Amino acid sequence: IGEIRRFLRDDSPVKVSRSYKETAQRIHRCQHELTGKLGREPTIQEVANALEIEPEAVVEALEAVQSPTSIHETFYQ
Amino acid sequence: MRNVNQVKMQFASLPENVALARVVVATMMSNLEFTLTNLDDVKVAVSEAVSNAIMHGYHNKTDGLIDFAVTLDGEGLEIIVADQGQGIQDIAKAMEPSYSTSPDRMGLGFVFMQSFMDQIDVKSEVGQGTVVRLYKYVPQLQRAVQ
Amino acid sequence: MRNVNQVKMQFASLPENVALARVVVATMMSNLEFTLTNLDDVKVAVSEAVSNAIMHGYHNKTDGLIDFAVTLDGEGLEIIVADQGQGIQDIAKAMEPSYSTSPDRMGLGFVFMQSFMDQIDVKSEVGQGTVVRLYKYVPQLQRAVQ
Ligand SMILES: Nc1ncnc2c1ncn2[C@@H]1O[C@H](COP(=O)(O)OP(=O)(O)O)[C@@H](O)[C@H]1O
Ligand SMILES: Nc1ncnc2c1ncn2[C@@H]1O[C@H](COP(=O)(O)OP(=O)(O)O)[C@@H](O)[C@H]1O
Ligand SMILES: [Mg+2]
Ligand SMILES: [Mg+2]
Numbered sequence A: 001i002g003e004i005r006r007f008l009r010d011d012s013p014v015k016v017s018r019s020y021k022e023t024a025q026r027i028h029r030c031q032h033e034l035t036g037k038l039g040r041e042p043t044i045q046e047v048a049n050a051l052e053i054e055p056e057a058v059v060e061a062l063e064a065v066q067s068p069t070s071i072h073e074t075f076y077q
Numbered sequence B, C: 001m002r003n004v005n006q007v008k009m010q011f012a013s014l015p016e017n018v019a020l021a022r023v024v025v026a027t028m029m030s031n032l033e034f035t036l037t038n039l040d041d042v043k044v045a046v047s048e049a050v051s052n053a054i055m056h057g058y059h060n061k062t063d064g065l066i067d068f069a070v071t072l073d074g075e076g077l078e079i080i081v082a083d084q085g086q087g088i089q090d091i092a093k094a095m096e097p098s099y100s101t102s103p104d105r106m107g108l109g110f111v112f113m114q115s116f117m118d119q120i121d122v123k124s125e126v127g128q129g130t131v132v133r134l135y136k137y138v139p140q141l142q143r144a145v146q
Helices: A013-038 A044-051 A055-064 A071-076 B016-029 B036-057 B109-116 C016-029 C036-057 C109-116
Strands: B004-012 B065-073 B076-083 B119-125 B129-137 C004-012 C065-073 C076-083 C119-125 C129-137
Touching: A013 A044, A013 A055, A044 A055, A044 B036, A055 B016, A055 B036, A055 C016, B004 B016, B004 C016, B016 B036, B016 B065, B016 B076, B016 C004, B016 C016, B036 B065, B036 B076, B036 B109, B036 B129, B109 B119, C004 C016, C016 C036, C016 C065, C016 C076, C036 C065, C036 C076, C036 C109, C036 C129, C109 C119, C109 C129
Parallel strands: none
Antiparallel strands: B004 B065, B004 C004, B065 B076, B076 B129, B119 B129, C004 C065, C065 C076, C076 C129, C119 C129
């Protein structure tokens, strides 16, 4: 059971957002690099493959760092 | 890679379920050859459609039900957002830029949905509710020659 | 912070929908005071339950339907995974560690569900299908004195 918790780092909920934030930064850096390399925008899967994470993790990280419910709130709050 | 799938959901008209709808669509998009830009675009459109159902359909009452269906049909992504709320009197007018029935809103939701998606179709009946159908094609990527 | 919500989903028995179920639960958990460990634990349990429905309930056929419901009731999180597949002959035996009807499987799915969740309840009828109910309480966080 212990080894299943291999992602266990800390019990603090604050950590959740920090690790998501790091992943999101890596995603954006990778997207930039791959765009240069491929001459087009990479797909979500290409980014996930390059970072060796699941596409699901890409999605989760990006969502976690983007909390507003509507773009109106983002732009005109 | 699989590109056919369908997910149907029903959830309450709570503001936090906007994020839920976004995440479901985003996860399903990650199985197709969509880019991160496509992802952002579709997430904005979904947020606007679901926010509209909550805000305008149900006037922010939290006990309304929203039906949400996402279908991957092999060519793209179809999203259907349906509420059984107040309905829209004049759909053409509602879709005009800057038109809003709420004084504090910008009236740009439908504009965003139209610009970020390839198709939008709105059906509504006053007192019955509103169904918004959005569609986005998977982009034809130019494969760089190695 | 809101802590009452319910989401019902129905999706096909496709392997990629395991991730979808996980993401939905994780998003809903993020509205409550669960820890990262709780999140990982529940994700494992959900993966096991949904994988079982796909693999054992529907024998990896992709046209089965899985009903998935997540409820936040104020005290915790209830997850229900239901298939209309093959069903389980002897539930007590199926839940034993290392018991599996697939030679290549570990037989630890139910063990993980039991260890990582606070409650598990399995109902099944051969030829009718299986319903797995999982429950996790929100931990009583000890607030550190600053
Ligand atoms: N689901 C809905 N139910 C009822 N009315 C709606 C719905 N969606 C949109 N509307 C109407 O259409 C108008 C325009 O919507 P939108 O372009 O999103 O702008 P906004 O939300 O800023 O008002 C809304 O002000 C509202 O009157
Ligand atoms: N949804 C289901 N439908 C039919 N049989 C199931 C289902 N879930 C579990 N089972 C049965 O219970 C057994 C034990 O399940 P589990 O502990 O997850 O181990 P494993 O999946 O590795 O076999 C399975 O081998 C299968 O026979
Ligand atoms: Mg709007
Ligand atoms: Mg199993």
